Amino acid sequence: MDCTNNTNNTPDNETIARFAKAMGHPTRIEILRFLASLDSCYFGDIHNELPISKATVSQHLKELKDAGLIQGEIETPKVKYCINRENWEKAQSYFVQFFSLKHDKTSCCK
Amino acid sequence: MDCTNNTNNTPDNETIARFAKAMGHPTRIEILRFLASLDSCYFGDIHNELPISKATVSQHLKELKDAGLIQGEIETPKVKYCINRENWEKAQSYFVQFFSLKHDKTSCCK
DNA sequence: AATATTGTTTGTAATTTTGCGAACAACAAA
DNA sequence: TTTGTTGTTCGCAAAATTACAAACAATATT
DSSP states (O other), X not given: OOOOOOOSSOOOHHHHHHHHHHTOSXXXXXXXXXXXXXXXXXXXXHHHXXXXXXXXXXXXXXXXXXXXXXXXXXXXXXXXXXXXXXXXXXXXXXXXXXXXXXXXXOOSOO | OOOOOOOXXXXXXXXXXXXXXXXXXXXXXXXXXXXXXXXXXXXXXXXXXXXXXXXXXXXXHHHHHHHTSEEEEEETTEEEEEEOHHHHHHHHHHHHHHHTTSSSOOOSOO
């Protein structure tokens, strides 16, 4: 699925929720951190970093790819993964904007 | 559960994933936006904004509360909800820091 | 005491997520 | 052609998520 359906900078709830959901698992956060720290990033490199089966790694990568946060490219016989920079920066701006909603008010509860 | 277990500004994967997971549903994003825009925020006000049953609203509020993003206070016979400012700002800084991991590299994939 | 108001909790059902082993696909090398 | 390497997909099971109606709890009001 494509997460680039918002061209302005006021994403709808579904858009930001989709990014957040993809980030809602420790293993996927770990994968994103790892990819953000590397230039080379084959599937095997990612799998080596994690204590889980390759099937599960592949599944997490698929979810991150579907959410648009990463992309994959076949380099036979390997598969090279990396951050999807364009969507990464979109997600970044969406989260920044979202959290800045609460910036100069006092909490209504004690 | 308490999401304030990280006092420094380098949250572990579980901490950021827990915040992200709580934000991983459109209805919960809507609730957070609504709470961030209001001073008064009783359960009924939130329920009125949403086309879902009160049981489901209550459940989403519980998840947001467990994640630490909101807090509730009983004002008999109502319940007042609001953003948990302290954790909101923690989450904000965690996400900002996380996304800034990728800031001056080119994508490794074409 | 009976009623009404405000939300939470319980019970239930359908769907999704998570994880793994095994099978599979694509290709290179022996 | 067989073998090895790299990952994906399939099939399965367990657990978690989502949503709702109904029951419940706590407190006012009549």
